[in-house]
Amino acid sequence: MNPSPSSLSRRGFLTTTGTLGAAVGVGGATTTTTGTTAFSDDAPKPAWTVPESPEDSDSRYEAAYPITVADGIAVVIVISDSTESTTYQFRGLDESDGTERWTKEFPGISFPVIDDGSMYFYVRNVRNDTDSEGAFVALDLKTGDERWRKSTDTSSTQTAVGGGNVYRLSSDDRFILALDAESGKQVWSYQATQNDMRAVSFQFANDTLYASFNDAIYAFAPDGTKRWQNVETDLTTLYVRSVTDTHLYAIEDGSIYAFDVDDGSRDWSVESLGQPVEKDGVLYSWGPDLKAIDVEDGAVQWQYDDVGRTRAEPVVADGAVFGVDREGTVSAITTDGTERWTFDMESTEEYSFTTLNVSDGSVYVSFERTLYVLSTDDGSLQWSFTGANRAINTILADDVLLFGTRGTLFAFDRHHSLLSTAIDGTGEFLTSGPGMALSGILVGTTAFAAYRRWNDDDGAVTADVTEPTLDYGRLDRLASDALTETYRVRKRTDDGPEVVLERHLTDPQVAGTFRSATERWAEMSDRTGVVPVLETDGDSIELPYYADGSLADSHRPVEERLDALSDANTVVHDAHSDGVIHGGLTPKSILLDGDDVAVADWELAAALAEFCDRSPYDAPEQIAGEAGDERTDVYRLGAIAAFVLTGEDPDGGSLRMLDPEYRKLLLARADPNEYESLRSDSVSPELYEVISKAMADDPDDRFESVVAFDDMLRWAAFRA
Numbered sequence: 001m002n003p004s005p006s007s008l009s010r011r012g013f014l015t016t017t018g019t020l021g022a023a024v025g026v027g028g029a030t031t032t033t034t035g036t037t038a039f040s041d042d043a044p045k046p047a048w049t050v051p052e053s054p055e056d057s058d059s060r061y062e063a064a065y066p067i068t069v070a071d072g073i074a075v076v077i078v079i080s081d082s083t084e085s086t087t088y089q090f091r092g093l094d095e096s097d098g099t100e101r102w103t104k105e106f107p108g109i110s111f112p113v114i115d116d117g118s119m120y121f122y123v124r125n126v127r128n129d130t131d132s133e134g135a136f137v138a139l140d141l142k143t144g145d146e147r148w149r150k151s152t153d154t155s156s157t158q159t160a161v162g163g164g165n166v167y168r169l170s171s172d173d174r175f176i177l178a179l180d181a182e183s184g185k186q187v188w189s190y191q192a193t194q195n196d197m198r199a200v201s202f203q204f205a206n207d208t209l210y211a212s213f214n215d216a217i218y219a220f221a222p223d224g225t226k227r228w229q230n231v232e233t234d235l236t237t238l239y240v241r242s243v244t245d246t247h248l249y250a251i252e253d254g255s256i257y258a259f260d261v262d263d264g265s266r267d268w269s270v271e272s273l274g275q276p277v278e279k280d281g282v283l284y285s286w287g288p289d290l291k292a293i294d295v296e297d298g299a300v301q302w303q304y305d306d307v308g309r310t311r312a313e314p315v316v317a318d319g320a321v322f323g324v325d326r327e328g329t330v331s332a333i334t335t336d337g338t339e340r341w342t343f344d345m346e347s348t349e350e351y352s353f354t355t356l357n358v359s360d361g362s363v364y365v366s367f368e369r370t371l372y373v374l375s376t377d378d379g380s381l382q383w384s385f386t387g388a389n390r391a392i393n394t395i396l397a398d399d400v401l402l403f404g405t406r407g408t409l410f411a412f413d414r415h416h417s418l419l420s421t422a423i424d425g426t427g428e429f430l431t432s433g434p435g436m437a438l439s440g441i442l443v444g445t446t447a448f449a450a451y452r453r454w455n456d457d458d459g460a461v462t463a464d465v466t467e468p469t470l471d472y473g474r475l476d477r478l479a480s481d482a483l484t485e486t487y488r489v490r491k492r493t494d495d496g497p498e499v500v501l502e503r504h505l506t507d508p509q510v511a512g513t514f515r516s517a518t519e520r521w522a523e524m525s526d527r528t529g530v531v532p533v534l535e536t537d538g539d540s541i542e543l544p545y546y547a548d549g550s551l552a553d554s555h556r557p558v559e560e561r562l563d564a565l566s567d568a569n570t571v572v573h574d575a576h577s578d579g580v581i582h583g584g585l586t587p588k589s590i591l592l593d594g595d596d597v598a599v600a601d602w603e604l605a606a607a608l609a610e611f612c613d614r615s616p617y618d619a620p621e622q623i624a625g626e627a628g629d630e631r632t633d634v635y636r637l638g639a640i641a642a643f644v645l646t647g648e649d650p651d652g653g654s655l656r657m658l659d660p661e662y663r664k665l666l667l668a669r670a671d672p673n674e675y676e677s678l679r680s681d682s683v684s685p686e687l688y689e690v691i692s693k694a695m696a697d698d699p700d701d702r703f704e705s706v707v708a709f710d711d712m713l714r715w716a717a718f719r720a
Contacts, residue, residue, distance in 0.1 A: 102144025163222030188224030254577025268298025638694025
């Protein structure tokens with residue numbers, strides 16, 4: 001289903017100049033810009049900021065992540081860094097003016113779960129009388145007082161709360177532990193009974209804890225009684241994604257499975273890669289497409305194809321499904337499957353976190369450094385605010401909107417009239433204390449906004465340009481190995497000069513293997529994120545030219561390369577859903593061109609591997625001559641992540657270099673200019689733990705799927 005010309009004409013286009021990400025106005029809205037922030041003229045001014053002077057050089061804030069507002073207290077995670085260590089603080093701020101009410105600092109934390117005035121989370125690297133490695137802690141939200149602490153030798157990968165208990169999933173994925181929410185005392189535990197079973201995920205709903213262990217789903221009462229269990233022998237790794245009054249929805253390898261919450265029986269399944277969200281008897285799944293599924297029988301009521309994979313969980317409200325794709329397009333699709341509007345946000349960065357909220361007729365989207373507020377009716381821009389650093393999270397409470405960024409927390413009063421709080425020529429706001437700080441004392445560049453309607457009668461201005469003399473044929477050799485050579489080639493086409501890659505076979509003895517592998521690769525060319533085979537003639541193939549090279553030679557910042565790897569993870573996971581294993585992934589397989597990321601060498605790398613020396617990225621089972629599966633690709637993607645962070649392959653000790661203790665010794669003995677990538681803030685103990693699990697020698701000890709690895713990699717990267 002394609003958007004109509006009229007819907008295209010309602011798209012907003014955003015433009016920035018200088019160093020600022022300026023918001024763009026639809027329907028004539030304009031933008032005011034300061035040295036470090038930008039906001040549309042009809043935007044409300046921040047009621048308060050923390051720190052009060054965001055440009056204060058003494059500020060320790062590295063990130064300000066709002067997590068909840070309760071009883072007049074806004075709770076924020078503040079990450080601060082120093083040459084010695086990174087610390088994590090929970091800060092309780094007065095909702096009305098940002099005054100600090102309490103602070104608690106820890107060396108490392110898990111993401112907290114909030115319930116009934118308390119916050120529950122795991123603290124790592126705690127040393128006490130029992131010499132345990134960590135503790136599980138409960139804090140009072142209003143006062144910040146520690147209500148209880150439970151020592152533990154294992155960290156928590158997931159936490160849930162309900163039925164008077166707090167439930168934690170151990171980091172070794174072997175057991176679920178239920179603690180009394182009031183005292184922290186253990187109520188019950190459940191441990192996997194087979195060596196090959198692992199607890200994968202859980203959620204609490206309907207006074208029941210629903211947990212998945214590989215191919216099985218269990219339902220536990222708050223007292224630990226097992227209400228039912230269902231073993232799905234045809235499945236391998238089920239992830240519980242959402243629970244309603246009637247169904248539990250789990251995903252596994254590109255499909256959604258619906259289970260009856262009363263007895264665990266499987267009611268139906270649908271192929272879909274999206275996150276399931278139910279509303280009024282319909283399950284909406286937003287992945288590469290948007291599906292509306294009848295919850296009674298699993299029938300697909302309609303499918304809308306003109307959307308991209310969403311960055312944030314979609315929201316169903318006001319008669320529409322709202323989502324934000326990876327390219328920065330906000331879409332509103334009505335619940336009958338037609339497009340209401342789209343709004344395009346220009347993407348200037350490749351690594352960002354996106355949040356999406358819908359409330360009171362407005363859509364709130366944080367994207368890169370900007371908070372956009374759009375009308376749910378037509379997608380018009382109501383107002384926008386751009387911070388100096390990347391956005392991290394947005395919280396909507398009854399009276400306040402919290403916009404957290406890497407460095408500053410901005411609070412907006414939700415109930416002040418836009419007319420009374422609008423900035424008139426920037427005078428009122430810029431002469432205030434926070435305004436002077438945010439404006440960088442009025443030192444800045446001018447940014448402008450542009451809006452373009454894509455109508456059929458749009459005119460275009462062109463100029464006669466004499467085409468320069470170009471060289472055609474082979475321009476240069478880009479790569480070679482024992483069996484192939486790759487050239488950059490310019491050729492003439494009906495559409496003008498085109499630069500492509502040509503990979504030629506140099507050993508005729510493997511011509512049959514080369515031909516059959518490239519033909520299978522060509523059959524995948526229409527898949528999103530797969531490098532397409534443009535032409536093949538048996539001993540050579542033609543591929544698109546990716547101007548930014550590959551992850552093997554990219555000079556982009558670490559964060560951007562991790563984001564590119566995450567995009568590649570999605571491509572590989574999608575292939576796994578159709579039973580396709582890559583088996584030959586290396587940093588050279590992941591190609592980059594601007595914002596585009598594509599995966600190459602499908603079928604070919606694995607087919608030619610038996611004729612070549614082993615690759616440093618080979619998984620242990622490949623070295624042993626055994627058949628690989630999805631977990632083989634998990635290993636290789638984990639090894640690529642280690643390369644991105646260290647610049648070394650596994651043979652060069654990349655995993656060891658990520659070990660916090662070894663890294664500390666290595667950097668202490670190295671010259672200041674050595675190991676630049678290892679000195680990056682992006683390298684953290686959390687990333688080491690995630691990559692270590694992906695690269696485990698035993699496939700059973702790795703993440704069960706690429707999507708599970710990618711989820712943990714992105715979370716660890718955010719924590720870093």
